[in-house]
Amino acid sequence: MTLSEFREQAGQWLRENVGAVAGTTERDPFDVAVFHSLPFEAEQALLEEHKRWQRIKFDAGYGALDWPVEDGGAGLSVEHADVFAREESTLLPLAPHELFSVTMHLIAPTIRILGTPRQKETFLPSMLRGELLACQLFSEPGAGSDLASLGTRAVRDGDEWVINGQKVWTSGAQFAEWGELIARTDPDVPKHAGMTAFLVPLDAPGVEVRQIRQMSGGTSFNEVFFTDVRVPDRLRLGEVGAGWNVALTTLAFERGGSSNTAGVGGQFSQLVASARAAGRIGDPQIRQQLAEVYLRQTLAEIDLLRDRQARAAGGAPGAVGSVRKVQWVDKLKLVSDTATAILGRTLLADTGRPGTYAWNEHVLGAPGYRIAGGSDEIQRNIIAERLLGLPAEARADKGKSWRESTSRSRA
Structure with missing residues (x-):
């Protein structure tokens, strides 16, 4: 099928099916917000319609057009995916939502590339069908742009990891079922080397999500607290100490x-x-x-x-x-x-x-x-x-362990 033939087919399918999600969350022609300012119930309803639309797309073969067939995709080219995305953006009445985009375009692809076969089997089908939403648990009050300075700790206890710490500016955490978390697992090596990534259920005991009110009125951001949260090692994403590469x-x-x-x-x-x-x-x-x-x-x-x-x-x-x-x-x-x-x-x-x-x-x-x-x-x-190959910026903490560099900065 040529791209023009695919565009015609996809456009016809979209015109026949987008009505299934039109309704109270239909997009305002002057919806120019960068961050959501919707009331909680309205934002939840918008996400539910996105999830329903994703299921409809996936069941029809349009949910992951450029993903490999073995990972649940259609095995088509990125050009086919772009054609569909353009037609969809024109015809679909739903406003976008960042949590849905994070799940589909950030975390699901990361799991596809770095996850174990069991993790792929567990998470990817549910994500591609719109049944599971996941957020990023990266930034902290003291580790924003310098993410490698993060201090949320994960300590191994047999086949589990015990997590304590805080994340902040987490988009959509109040609606997410899971999160991709980067934690400090070794404080005695340089900061980039001592982190590990985990997939964490947000309904686990010890997880608390608090909304952050934005100046525009919305609460799309959250802070997330972890108190003795236990995560099995099978939910570790990537190797121990390889969290920076995952991030x-x-x-x-x-x-x-x-x-x-x-x-x-x-x-x-x-x-x-x-x-x-x-x-x-x-x-x-x-x-x-x-x-x-x-x-x-x-x-x-x-x-x-x-x-x-x-x-x-x-x-x-x-x-x-x-x-x-x-x-x-x-x-x-x-x-x-x-x-x-x-x-x-x-x-x-x-x-x-x-x-x-x-x-x-x-x-x-x-x-x-x-x-x-x-x-x-x-x-x-x-x-x-x-x-551009320019010299790296000078770093005072280069070669120092996270514990040493953190103690000096606090002093």
Whole structure:
């Protein structure tokens, strides 16, 4: 089947089936929020519709188009997956949700690459059918961009690990059944070498999830506490001490997945609609800014396709994901600047006019992605060192154990 034939077939199937999930969570044409500000019940309902839609897709063969057949996919090319994603983004009425994206595009692929046969058998079918959602348990109050400084401890006790510590800024944890956790298992080796990854059930005794209220009103972020949580060794993801490599794999998927086509935040078409409604579409300065947004969005789509083609063999993404992440964050800022220029003071008050005050959620949320998934500074270091071959940044803790470097920083 050629791509054009597949596009026609997929489009026809989508038109016949998207009505199964249309309803109370149907997407507002001016939903430009970067982070959710939905009430708890509404956010839960949105996730349930995403889960139902994923089951419908998977049962029809569209749930994992470019995954290998042996892992539950359709065995098609990344080009087929991109064609379907474009058609779906146009026809599907559901707003995106980060937890669903994290499950499908970050954690499931990490398990597919690094998981044991038993872990793949346990988790991947449920994830691909939308029956199981999982979050990232990475960042901590004292370990954000410098993730390797994390202090959540996992101590081995026979065939189990006992986990104590805290994670923070965990997207969707209040709705997730599982989490991919990175913990410190050896404090007496350099910090990058003493971490191990685990798959942790969030209903386990000793796990507590607390919501964090955002300035936009939502609670999509959470902090998660672990008190003597016992996890069997069979839920360890990767080798003992190899947690940094597991984290890099997941983060590379995260940075590579930061896409201007993901429907997160405002898009070019929404800016044009706001400019028309405000009578600014003929303003040459506004038109120039709109052209820049369109250019960034188009280039991002090209880079996304090139990145996916480069990973068609099934390997983990590399440092090029940092390039795309920086590019996406810059585009978010440009969208905010353009919306502000179009609307002026009408951005400040909710007058009921569509496409005006709604942009506040974008303006308030866009700066958050400068630190989400690794700060801009971290991304530029990765680009400089791993892609451009520039000298590595000087590190005072190089060669020192985590315990030694932590005690000195506290002193």
